Amino acid sequence: MPPTPDGTPIWADAMFPDVEAAKQFYGDLFGWTFEEGDPEYGGYTQALSDGKRVAAVVPRMPGMEDVPPAWTMYFASSDIAATAARIRELGGTTEMEPMEVGEFGSMLIARDPGGVQFGVWQPGTHTGFAKQNAPGAFSWAEVTTRDADKADGFFPALFGYEVQRMVDENIDFHLWSMPGSQMPSLGRFKMTADFPPEVPPYINVYFGVDDCDEAVAKVTKHGGQVHFGPMSSPFGRFAAVSDPQGAAFAVIDLATTEGEPPQVTPA
Known part of the structure; x- marks a missing residue:
């Protein structure tokens, strides 16, 4: 391997x-x-x-x-x-x-x-995820930060990511890809004013689900919270949530897509 x-x-x-x-x-x-x-x-x-x-x-x-x-x-x-x-x-x-x-x-x-x-x-012997991009498994990640310039100057320099900017006047979002890859490895999202000041910067880890709305209902049933969504996107229907102990993450149904992929340009 x-x-x-x-x-x-x-x-x-x-x-x-x-x-x-x-x-x-x-x-x-x-x-x-x-x-x-x-x-x-x-x-x-x-x-x-x-x-x-x-x-x-x-x-x-x-x-x-x-x-x-x-x-x-x-x-x-x-x-x-x-x-x-x-x-x-x-x-x-x-x-x-x-x-x-x-x-x-x-x-x-x-x-x-x-x-x-x-x-x-x-x-070493543990090579990481044995399943990805499927229900029940890691599917995406976004560096979510107020200091977008610092993240942009740090992570691509550390790991050699190629950077693209999403063309959208409503959000500040970058896509980071491994050199030569056709698919981005993760995103960088600049926090908006809607984020409460007590929320620290973090990496939002997305896990795949069969049905985003059903997953959100389970989160709330068990005492978790919904912070954003569910929302349909060209990448899948997703929601940002936290578990009952406060750990934030996101769920995404990769099969339920809506709309055209957004335009991107080199950053």
Whole structure:
């Protein structure tokens, strides 16, 4: 299997004060099943869709009681030490220095100069998502930030993304692609004034569903919140939500598209 290009979204996980509640919520929402949490790695519990790994949930670590639940998007790196050094050169910060996770690989946690948290994963035996772009699996991600200029100067320089700007006077949105790829790898969305000031910058992780409206109904039934949508788009019908413990994410029905694809131009 060829190595995953640096900068590719490769994995997602979230830390919760109540992992059992998270498993019940996401199990009902996405049909996930869960492996047994590994005590050697803090109870890290992988989620499976159709028997294929798609994400993970983990108990909150001691000393992190004040850290709110949030999904973390990891990007692939073939040299995590070099990536860490480059993050600092570009004005970012490394909150967790590169750390080996047994034979599975190495990880770090960082922030861009505007405060967007993200992870980096150098694969070992764990090569990341085993299922993508389908119901129950990771389908898209958007760097969502008030400091769009800082994100634009950081992530493409870190991972070599090619950048396009969506032609739309109502939003400030960029598409970031791996060099030579015909398909974007993720987006960058500048927060509008509608975002409450207490909402921090973050990477919005999208998970595929069979029916967006049905998924939103399940979110609210279980005590989660809907922040935006459901809304139809050329890419699928989607909604931005958060789970009952406050972790924000999005759901998207990739099969339910509406309208013409938006125009893009080199940024």
